[in-house]
Amino acid sequence: MSALVPLSIQEAAARLGVSPHTLRYYDREGLLDVPRASGGERRYSDRELTLLRFLLHLRGTGMGMAGLRAYMALVREGEHTAPERRALLVAHEQEVEARLLSLQADLSAIRAKIARYDAHLGCDGAPARPVLDSPVLAAQRTAPPEVNA
Amino acid sequence: MSALVPLSIQEAAARLGVSPHTLRYYDREGLLDVPRASGGERRYSDRELTLLRFLLHLRGTGMGMAGLRAYMALVREGEHTAPERRALLVAHEQEVEARLLSLQADLSAIRAKIARYDAHLGCDGAPARPVLDSPVLAAQRTAPPEVNA
């Protein structure tokens, strides 16, 4: 999981699942100060990889570049900014949770529609296929079906 | 929930929670054939509102305009396209579920980070605040904490 020796931008990109272009972009945007080798090449070691992995979690949940910059600015400030970082993360967490709920609601509506197609295709009153269950669906059974079509 | 009389674009937009601009855009893009009043004004009745509501569920789960067009093309084709519509929706559903899972994984990582800040701020080995639980979180306790920072 961790590298013993600093990685080139290509290797780092491969590990993180992004393109080298993206890593350079993040650098340009001032998210990280990536150490350079003698020839000026970026060297990604554990610290950078760890930070980037977390930044990618933030990006994956829709935080914009401005948010990432703000967070990394606090990180550079030092340990005493921990409360502010926590506040920033909690605020983001709440936004994400809201989006997650509405995403689940939308998905639920789509599944209801699929179920209706199943009912009509099955042509015997009951769904032909029981719409195989998924772990993600657990919470949705509490919400009303909301069959709006 | 439903209108007895066709709505103006403003009223429809308000009900659907989008802007009139967006409704005209959808019209231009050929998603719906919205009936017009004598003066050429769009009139949204139950059929249109219902269709749009479902389209907004699709948009809300990240389906692009091309997907919406494809779906609506099938709807216009008639009832015999039901199997294709179902297939389209099922494919989309699976994409969304995948995104949902990765979103939850990202969110989980962020929450782990918050918990670590809590631990350090609390300064007594245990989280000062038990990180209040949410219904969304139910499935996540099965996944490993993945504290990567």
Next chain:
DNA sequence: GTAAGCCTTCGAGTGCGCGCGAAGTCAAGC
């Protein structure tokens, strides 16, 4: 020495889903 290959910077382009302002039209009220 020189060719290969990966790196560098800089700046412009892309794709998507609107957002918005301009300019014109139409129906209703006074």
Next chain:
DNA sequence: GCTTGACTTCGCGCGCACTCGAAGGCTTAC
């Protein structure tokens, strides 16, 4: 008849996060 106001079409602009191409430099291999 004239204003008012909501509607129409048209088409450019935008914000975001990349994405890519051009032009050049450094190191290593032969």
